[in-house]
Amino acid sequence: MAVHLPLLANHSPGRAAVTCRYRCGDACFHAVPNTSANPYFGDLLSRRAALTAGVVAAIGAAVSLPGSTARAGTVPRGLDFTPVRPNTLDQVTVPDGYRQAVVIRWGDPLFPDAPAFDFDHQSAAAQARQFGYNCDFAALLPLDPLGLANLLVTNHEYTTEEFMFRGYDAENPTEEQVRVSWAAHGMSVLLVTRTPSSGRLTPRFSRHNRRITLHTPFEVRGPAAGSKYLKTSADPTGTRVLGTVNNCAGGVTPWGTVLSGEENFNQYFANADALADPRLSRYGVTGTASERKWERFDERFDLTKEPNEVNRFGWVVELDPHDPTSTPVKHTALGRFKHECANVRVADDGRVVAYSGDDERFEYIYKFISKGKVRKGDSKAARRHNMTLLDDGTLYVAKFTGDSPPEEIDGTGKLPADGRFGGSGEWIPLASGTKSFVPGFTAEEVYVFTRLAADAAGATKMDRPEDIQTHPRTGVVYCALSNNVDRGLAGKEGPTEANPRVDNRHGQVLELTERGGDPRALTFAWGLLLVCGDPESPDTYFAGFDKSRVSPISSPDNLAFDRHGNLWISTDSEGKLAGYNDGLLALPVEGPERGHLKAFLTVPRGAETCGPVIGEKVVTVCVQHPGEVDGASADNPASHWPDGGDSQPRPAVVAVWREEGGKLRDIGG
Template sequence: MTQRKSFEADLETADDDAIARSMAPTLGELWSRRAILKGLGGVGLVATTSTGFLALAACDRAAAVPGFNFKEIARGVDERHHVAEGYDADILIRWGDPVLADAPAFDPQHQTADAQRKQFGYNNDYVGFVPLPYGSGASDRGLLCVNHEYTNALLMFPGLADVKAASAEQVDIAIAAHGCSIVEIARGTDGKWAPVAAGVYNRRITPLDTEIRISGPAAGHARLKTSADPEGIRVLGTLNNCAGGITPWGSYLTSEENVNLYFAGKLEGHPEAGNYKRMGIPGDKMGWARFHKRFDINEEPNEANRFGWVVEIDPLDPAAAPRKRSALGRFKHEGCENATTKDGRLAIYMGDDQRFEYLYKFVTSAKVDPQNRAANRDLLDEGTLYVARFEEDGSGTWRPLVYGANGLNAGNGFSSQADVLIEARRAADILGATPLDRPEDVQPNPRTGKVYVSLTNNSKRTADEIDTVNPRADNLWGQIVEITPKGGDHGAESFSWTLLVTCGDPAKPEEKAKWNAATSTDGWFACPDNLAVDGKGRLWVATDQGVEWSQTSGAADGIFALETDGAGRGTSRRFFRVPVGAEMCGPCFTPDSKTLFVAVQHPGADGTKDFQGFNRASTFDDPATRWPDFTPGMPPRPSVVAIREKNGGPIGG
């Protein structure tokens, strides 16, 4: 990986560098249609043809979506969070707060792994909400399902100057702070949300001690067997959990993303050398292998194959073992939202969050049974994984990753469907998938049938590599793609697409941003990441600019309301702003759309050298902000925030 100025910067940009593809098709092969169009009339004809097609696609609306009605906040960056006028933004739960009944109070100066096992983890990312009682659609009580993506050790521990100098106990604390939290929450008569003390569903899932079952086509495969698990069906924990989703039967899907960061060792002579290189393994940014040899690829050659999956958790059964659903493929998963096909099956959309990686979809073989929750228990173990290819004329196809077809055979090193899934990236290379500008969250809109894809950025794309879905070189700002499945069916193998917005500053022609003219100087944004759709079918966008926020927009990340329909299409408004150094994650609405949960991740971490008045690296002892407590000696704490309209109305008006 590229040398960075600090561990925090290196960690935050772990997905910057493209992974070399020994079997990747050339751009000429990927875009043969583009070459034909150029020959007919040059680049101008390409733009005209594409724009005309996309305009027609954009007009094909299944249902009108209303606009927003709130006064947007000003762009900026400071130590605190900010929300639109007329709304309350209350801290719901913070790193270190109790989850289990016997959890001790958080003591940042005297942390232990045993305490962290029982407390809310670090760097809350995806947030899901399951109403209680199950099936009720309630909006005043439910289970909050939260991912804990990774840890910023220099902000967690006093006096620590080098992550790889962390003690064995500090490493175990960091491991215990990963994984997932399931917390029962309720809204009081005053409208405020709070965790339910000793809630019967409350649970922590960690890579330190939670056993997870492996299921689906790769379960028991030789490439997943280790000395601790000779059967290849049980793995300890889940890592780097980024985005996720809630299924129609109330299970919680959590996506493993940058798993390469945890593995140390050397690839020379390694039996998985090609496979691991394609995943960026070893990445070793955490130093865990010093104390846990399973993270050394030379000590345990197959352990890294056991990460990079989608994990299904039943939040309504704390005794049930989570399952890594191997049928959904292994890559750097971002996004796991779903929609039902016209014939009743489940389609799950997923991005692979790295520059020049791909967009995927999984469709189950069997139908969802809405009347029998238990019947859906293993639904995700059988189905077809697809990868997307975008064409220059605004059309696209989903190409199946199926063993024995389209070059996914012994001649290319695949001996079974398990091999195809373990090396899903390489299989997608062979199928000629379209390399994208960091595909992150993917959000179906149940009101319109459209699907929205965040392409966060790609500063490594050159002028020779641009195309209509990735239209800019040196792309620091990203874009949002709108997909229309053929016939409105999420099971269809073809689609049309258009760009909803091309992000960046519309006042700077060199950035080539494209917004509705109604978007104000406060409303535009850069680096779209997590997405959510409210009960009215309106799109909300969370941003992640990372350490480069001062270059991409000069303002903090936040939540933006983005219109997708009518005359206002492409108009954005700034609704919420995070404190300095934080990333905005996890927008999630209650069923009545009157509460919006958001996750503020790693406050005080990113780009603090560019924060005027601070201008230095942020640490536990000298943080750029002490959000949300602002108490002397208390470090910044990743937290989930509950946003409510002061009069109890729907979010966004």
């Protein structure tokens, strides 16, 4: 088949404690791993003179892009829908004129021999043949020009055992419960078909269908493959790893493979305190017993027995969903940190550029530029070559400079005198192949302990860099910065122009224009497109658009573009705006309606919106952890979505499409 390329004390406000506990190992309860003394924006203002005039000129492009797709008083193409009102309903809510249906749920079979899901009689063997838990990133890869047959590829970020098993004892999980959780992590690949008259997607059994779990072999490639820091008793070569965990956002490559970022891997490992290694604590690997107690059933999760196993996670992985026999890869050239994502753009000369955010408080934004160039076409030889491009190149980290006087960035979110948050910046090289650019670090150490190398290089601390996407036509880079309630606390970095609020509960969306529009450029201009929150609050900003006309938004997480160049944003606020479920919102980034944010859908109570795919005929989202609110559990469910009645909540993928007069229409008109 052809490949068609494409709330407790001190708890984070709004987020359920149970979500923090199982998804990120209570990261907000622990000390911030980044204790480096990198300079504040105000200390960097003098650097502006060293930047080229081209960068300064590009600042305007980061604020008002050319090529408007709308006229004053008109609705931008692709956004012709009535916004969904904020709500706390236990359902997916979509605009009038749209339909929705569940595509696949946790536990649904992927193979003919897989048993039907039985919540009270789960087994590891069954889960390894069923759709995994807590789907996050999703890709929809067409197998025909009309998109009637597609490969749906999803991540399964984490497991919440209290919601998976009745009577779960967190201090004494059974071995079978642990093995079910191992099988519920990873990724899924499945064939889905769409009838020409509908946007409904139906799963099919297919030779493409596949489950990636904690026991799937992965190949380690790139400059750190075989590193002494990656060798274990089970793998003395340091080139083969079993499984992938806590996979968050991802991306689709121009050659039709899927990239997935390993994020909060730290929480799965035990007895870090016994080693007292600052290289562990810099990644948040601390404590004695792990939350899930996996170390009781597999020694590789006990750092006193396998101290290097933790270094084998925190990478970008690549999966070829078109070849179910292929071995997925962990790419060391892109560095090791809590990857939210990896998204690829091809430069004019054929080299590829991959952007990635490190999703934790006060962490950094990175990019990688390949040494090799893309080969065109979908032949096997071209695909084999292109799948090596992320193995060799140069890894960079971002440093931002604000263009406003420091006293104008007072932490309240008030706009500076020039009416915008913006400035310039540069990409600092960390390593290329076997060469390190960071004094005191070998190249091997840069790749395996990337956070420490970026500290030494003086990178700019950001408010939880999440998904990063590039505009399909202009190439402007957009980054979701989710939130950071620690900004401005005693002993922590205060407000900066790119992170202008203390106690930042709602986040912002950053817009970055590389010099000359060239992704290989090492300087850039930047501006904040959105400063999120309640539009009625004075500390919010919607690209200068009339705030009385926009939808509220908190904690932007995943980003996507439609074919018209509109930006779509999924949220992970979990109640930071009281009375609001999370959702999927969209806005134009060009023209007179720039900044006009509208809510397209909302998800059930306790759920997070993840992995949006914005197609011409159908939109899909992953509904992660429905009903995950404090006080709830499998014994006391707070949601019964998607099956209704007295059923247990189940994470699922949902498809949404537009109907008019009984006929399928293009999304957004």
